[in-house]
Amino acid sequence: MAYDIELISTAEKEELFSRYEARFLYSSKCSLHGICLRLLTDQEQTKEYWEDNFYSMSESVRSHGRLIVLDDPERKMGVKYDPLSRTAFLFNIDYYGWVKSIALAVACDILEDQHRIFSVHGAALDVKGQGASLIAPSKTGKTTHSWGLLRMEDARLVTDDWYFVQLSERRPLAYGSEKNFYVEGDIAGIWPEYQGLVDRARFDNKGRAIVNVRWTVGQGGVVPMTTMYHIILLKRDKGDERTVIPMSTGDALDYLVKNNFCNPHQLVRDERKLALRTEFFRKFLERCEVHMVNTAGDPLSTQDAIRRIVCGGTCE
Incomplete structure (x- = not known):
């Protein structure tokens, strides 16, 4: 694996969300086999690739999971994932292929547990x-x-x-x-x-x-x-x-x-x-x-x- 995955608690997720919330300049929702996933990022190119890559979902639909994609020079490259809220923080990942794969993996985590779709x-x-x-x-x-x-x-x-x-x-x-x-x-x-x-x-x-x-x-x-x-x-x-x-x-x-x-x-x-x-x-x-x-x-x-x-x- 080229990046590390760390499972975090919902309390840790809330702390990270509060710390970076001011940087969420772009928001976009997509549909992954009926799962609504929300992207939050300050990277315009990531948002553009996301919208070219996936089918869009209405902003009025509540999301089942979230991807938060940011750069932070004080952190090493990797993913922090809260399985309870289905929220993934992606730090310092400049390869869109990993962004889209982690989005699909969040949808997978939800679908296999809740619907037995694999x-x-x-x-x-x-x-x-x-x-x-x-x-x-x-x-x-x-x-x-x-x-x-x-x-x-x-x-x-x-x-x-x-x-x-x-x-x-x-x-x-x-x-x-x-x-x-x-x-x-x-x-x-x-x-x-x-x-x-x-x-x-x-x-x-x-x-x-x-x-x-x-x-x-x-x-x-x-x-x-x-x-x-x-x-x-x-x-x-x-x-x-x-x-x-x-x-x-x-x-x-x-x-x-x-x-x-x-x-x-x-x-x-x-x-x-x-x-x-x-x-x-x-x-x-x-x-x-x-x-x-x-x-x-x-x-x-x-x-x-x-x-x-x-x-x-x-x-x-």
Whole structure:
């Protein structure tokens, strides 16, 4: 984890809120799968990225949780989180990717406790009416290959980074929450189809930008939900010559637990939460076809392997 997370009491939250309240120049509310989250900050760019990234919520709706994003040279970079009031203070974090992920993690904390709706830190697409998810540790190709799949005529993007899942007796339903997506500028170097999108983007100090992928794939290229059929776990292992490895539920669950569910942004990580998330992923995996794909090869051959899984060998 690149930043520290400290759980604090509600009394500590109140003290911090009072100390910094005069600096809350900007306020903006968003909707994350029905959860109203309020941003308070003195950073204009963070507020602009937030509003480009998420669906807006009326200011008249009371918030379920809050993110307070500030710089303070007297503090080290990190997050202080009060689980009771669902309030997160983000200090000295200049990477918007972490801001949005912590916002989604606050929504996750609320949804899994109150509604038994769980989070997956992964990409989700709908391909010919069937959902496919890429779940992976950082830097193994999740975003690269989700955007690669989106180049297919019958593929639609739900999310390239994080989604919520509702389980039932039928197949799992996966829901996205982001309006627009936060991507690296080198995506067009891998898939030239996105060069026009990159050319129009405004990049931050981390070489990333919020982009509206509909400009490239059309309005119908992004959908709010899908029914999940395929789960593809990614790894990058040059010592393994295999590209595609079918996985049992048990092996896939062991991989996810070992890798902290491929989600470094979980705010509360106690035994109760671990048990909840482990049981969710067991049920989720049981209801889907699961493969591991090794992304150590070149992107084109890896993309072909992923497409064969998603389409059963019938993709164009």
